Amino acid sequence: MIRLSMVFWLAAIAVAAIFLYEIKHEVQDLEEQLAEVHGEILRDQEAIQVLKAEWSYLNRPARIAELADRYLELKPIQAAQIASFGEVPQAPAPELPAPAQEASAPATTNAPAADGIGNLIEAVAVEAPAAPQSARQSAPQSTSAPAPQRAASQPASDDRPVNPVTGKPLPIAQQSGGGVGQPVQLIRTGAQQ
Amino acid sequence: MIGRRSDKPEIALRSPCGLDVGPNAQTFVALEGSAKQSMETGKTRLVIAALIFLFAFAAIGVRLFDLAMLTQGNEPSLADASPDAPLETGRANIVDRNGAILATTLPSSSLYANPRQILDPEAAATLVAGVLPEFSASELTARLGADRSFVWLKRNLTPRQQAEVNALGIPGLYFLREQSRVYPQGALAAHIVGFNNVDNRGIAGLEQSFDDLLRGSSTPLQLSIDIRVQHVLTRELQAAMQEFQGIGAAGLVMDAKTGEILAMTSLPSFDPGAPGEAPADARFNRATLGVYEVGSVFKIFTTAMALEAGAVSLESGYDTSKPIRIARFTINDFHPKNRWLSLPEIFMYSSNIGSVHMAMDVGTEGQQRFLGELGLLRATSFELPEVGQPMIPSTWREINTMTIAYGHGIAVTPLQVTRAMGAVINGGQLLPATLLKRLPGETVPGRRVMSQTTSAQMRWLTRLVVQHGTGRKADAPGYLVGGKTGTADKLKPSGSYDDDARIASFLAGFPMDDPRYVIFAMVDEPQPTEATHGYATGGWVTAPVVGRVVEQIAPLLGVVPRASEEPEVVENALLVPARLKGPPLAAN
Numbered sequence: 001m002i003r004l005s006m007v008f009w010l011a012a013i014a015v016a017a018i019f020l021y022e023i024k025h026e027v028q029d030l031e032e033q034l035a036e037v038h039g040e041i042l043r044d045q046e047a048i049q050v051l052k053a054e055w056s057y058l059n060r061p062a063r064i065a066e067l068a069d070r071y072l073e074l075k076p077i078q079a080a081q082i083a084s085f086g087e088v089p090q091a092p093a094p095e096l097p098a099p100a101q102e103a104s105a106p107a108t109t110n111a112p113a114a115d116g117i118g119n120l121i122e123a124v125a126v127e128a129p130a131a132p133q134s135a136r137q138s139a140p141q142s143t144s145a146p147a148p149q150r151a152a153s154q155p156a157s158d159d160r161p162v163n164p165v166t167g168k169p170l171p172i173a174q175q176s177g178g179g180v181g182q183p184v185q186l187i188r189t190g191a192q193q
Numbered sequence: 194m195i196g197r198r199s200d201k202p203e204i205a206l207r208s209p210c211g212l213d214v215g216p217n218a219q220t221f222v223a224l225e226g227s228a229k230q231s232m233e234t235g236k237t238r239l240v241i242a243a244l245i246f247l248f249a250f251a252a253i254g255v256r257l258f259d260l261a262m263l264t265q266g267n268e269p270s271l272a273d274a275s276p277d278a279p280l281e282t283g284r285a286n287i288v289d290r291n292g293a294i295l296a297t298t299l300p301s302s303s304l305y306a307n308p309r310q311i312l313d314p315e316a317a318a319t320l321v322a323g324v325l326p327e328f329s330a331s332e333l334t335a336r337l338g339a340d341r342s343f344v345w346l347k348r349n350l351t352p353r354q355q356a357e358v359n360a361l362g363i364p365g366l367y368f369l370r371e372q373s374r375v376y377p378q379g380a381l382a383a384h385i386v387g388f389n390n391v392d393n394r395g396i397a398g399l400e401q402s403f404d405d406l407l408r409g410s411s412t413p414l415q416l417s418i419d420i421r422v423q424h425v426l427t428r429e430l431q432a433a434m435q436e437f438q439g440i441g442a443a444g445l446v447m448d449a450k451t452g453e454i455l456a457m458t459s460l461p462s463f464d465p466g467a468p469g470e471a472p473a474d475a476r477f478n479r480a481t482l483g484v485y486e487v488g489s490v491f492k493i494f495t496t497a498m499a500l501e502a503g504a505v506s507l508e509s510g511y512d513t514s515k516p517i518r519i520a521r522f523t524i525n526d527f528h529p530k531n532r533w534l535s536l537p538e539i540f541m542y543s544s545n546i547g548s549v550h551m552a553m554d555v556g557t558e559g560q561q562r563f564l565g566e567l568g569l570l571r572a573t574s575f576e577l578p579e580v581g582q583p584m585i586p587s588t589w590r591e592i593n594t595m596t597i598a599y600g601h602g603i604a605v606t607p608l609q610v611t612r613a614m615g616a617v618i619n620g621g622q623l624l625p626a627t628l629l630k631r632l633p634g635e636t637v638p639g640r641r642v643m644s645q646t647t648s649a650q651m652r653w654l655t656r657l658v659v660q661h662g663t664g665r666k667a668d669a670p671g672y673l674v675g676g677k678t679g680t681a682d683k684l685k686p687s688g689s690y691d692d693d694a695r696i697a698s699f700l701a702g703f704p705m706d707d708p709r710y711v712i713f714a715m716v717d718e719p720q721p722t723e724a725t726h727g728y729a730t731g732g733w734v735t736a737p738v739v740g741r742v743v744e745q746i747a748p749l750l751g752v753v754p755r756a757s758e759e760p761e762v763v764e765n766a767l768l769v770p771a772r773l774k775g776p777p778l779a780a781n
Contacts, residue, residue: 049297052294056293056297056377060381061421062381062428078744079669079747082748082753
């Protein structure tokens with residue numbers, strides 16, 4: 001009994017000693033690694049310091065100005081080029097009903113819905129034939145001929161510009177073109193303080 | 194010790210606790226007397242020892258239990274590692290208000306030798322001189338052959354030089370890792386940042402005044418300077434200085450609401466990395482250390498003083514047809530109109546005579562007090578060590594009052610006039626000028642030196658100068674620049690004024706409906722050119738500088754351009770002083 005427990009404890013001590021030895025070496029290794037990493041961090045920080053100085057050197061305003069003169073066709077902003085949001089003219093409201101009348105059922109089946117504007121156009125296009133007759137006639141576009149017949153005689157894709165990639169009709173705003181007015185250059189100026 | 198022993202002592206093996214461990218369970222020995230006593234003592238000792246060990250093991254057990262079971266939750270799963278200390282460079286960076294580095298410290302190597310370890314000084318000297326051409330072999334032989342154990346050879350080698358010296362493989366040469374100060378922006382902000390000596394101690398500029406702070410920390414020192422504004426100001430001043438062949442130039446841009454200096458230039462400048470190679474003239478800071486008679490720029494302060502004292506109003510005027518004669522001097526106008534001029538006209542056309550009348554109406558004492566309140570009579574307290582002491586008359590006579598009215602007979606630093614102008618246009622608060630960035634929302638300790646009304650009137654008057662007067666070339670459309678030209682003859686060493694050497698300056702603020710920034714530009718000894726029809730005055734030399742600077746920095750600083758000019762000024766109401774009354778002035 002005594003022998004057995006003695007053997008057991010001796011074995012336990014041996015295991016513990018080996019385990020401790022292993023752990024100790026592992027910790028030593030890790031500490032070496034840590035010191036190495038610390039050294040690397042310091043070296044990197046030093047390199048960052050050097051790079052920051054170089055970055056600052058390369059970003060000297062005089063050099064940037066020279067490079068801009070040589071490679072960019074930009075000039076200092078004139079006061080007249082700066083406008084506030086209040087001065088921006090209102091964008092014209094898109095005239096949705098006009099193409100909707102022409103693009104009826106065939107157009108919707110051709111172009112599967114994928115984007116928001118496409119969905120909107122199709123939604124209007126689907127609704128348009130189902131709209132009450134009086135409502136359609138009150139609209140100025142539909143006074144000449146009933147919409148479904150025009151749509152049947154003329155495929156919608158011929159009437160409207162089509163996105164060459166997706167084959168979907170383009171948004172109306174692009175089609176209608178003008179009316180945006182003079183382009184206004186917006187320059188956001190922020191004081192960096 | 195005498196005792197009786199039994200004949201056959203059979204001593205049973207016994208455990209300390211009395212359990213039999215041997216075969217003779219029935220046998221025991223009875224001892225008596227001193228023998229018994231020593232047995233008892235031994236027993237007691239054993240018990241005590243056992244108790245001590247028991248206690249010790251119990252304590253260890255308790256501690257083990259405590260560690261293993263109770264404190265599990267609190268034990269960190271990772272070892273405590275002290276966070277990486279930031280890189281110790283020995284000297285903090287100096288950065289501009291947006292973080293662009295103006296001064297930084299980089300590691301470098303310096304070469305030294307231990308001559309006692311050098312076997313053949315001559316051979317070593319020849320080799321080293323081949324790599325470092327600034328040394329001659331004979332000079333190096335002398336140094337390397339000295340009977341010492343330490344000799345500096347060269348501080349702050351380039352990495353290439355270090356590699357080459359290392360490749361020579363001479364025993365007795367050593368590198369010392371050092372830190373060297375680097376100024377990435379070069380000469381751009383040299384006078385502000387200053388420079389260090391070879392041991393990295395600041396000996397000029399902010400490097401000197403914040404030497405302890407910079408050496409004691411690694412947090413960058415953030416300045417109020419905006420390097421972009423600094424560049425624009427420097428470039429335009431440089432161009433003007435070249436065009437008019439001036440010998441120097443100075444300029445400042447100050448935030449009128451906080452007193453922060455956004456740009457401060459003194460030309461010619463120098464490379465702070467090699468200050469020894471620059472002439473003393475280049476190292477001289479004209480913006481804060483130089484004192485100048487700034488001429489008509491002072492009429493801003495004279496007019497403000499007269500308005501504030503109530504000696505004149507905007508409807509007042511003076512007869513400027515007759516020159517003023519006092520003692521041996523005659524005071525004339527540069528652009529004589531020879532008639533009665535209203536106060537706005539006096540200011541617009543920069544009439545000396547009118548300004549002298551104004552100053553005389555206020556009086557010598559009033560002038561002294563007012564200029565003193567504007568901080569023009571004493572050296573400004575400023576972060577830089579290079580701050581000039583203004584030159585003021587030792588006894589302030591009437592003639593001094595007269596000449597000072599138009600900026601002669603008093604010499605002040607550009608920094609002083611810029612700071613005073615800030616007070617004139619910002620509503621009357623004189624703020625301390627600073628090179629350090631103020632925190633947003635920080636309250637700036639100001640001192641009221643004039644009323645809001647006077648300040649508003651001065652804004653209107655300075656705007657007039659740019660719209661219709663001598664400063665028309667300073668106008669930047671949309672930014673409502675207002676300012677005053679100044680042209681002062683320089684004093685000759687003999688003490689009389691030199692007609693051919695002058696200082697052209699322009700002191701301005703913008704935008705005048707909500708003044709944010711003060712600009713001062715000055716060119717020393719500009720020469721007239723053909724393009725300026727023989728003029729080298731403030732209106733021709735420095736007013737265009739201010740106009741161009743405003744045009745370029747206003748978008749950078751987020752000043753929104755005004756869509757249209759103020760209509761009441763566009764009308765020529767100047768000759769009808771009565772129309773100058775009322776809301777437009779106060780509202781401006």
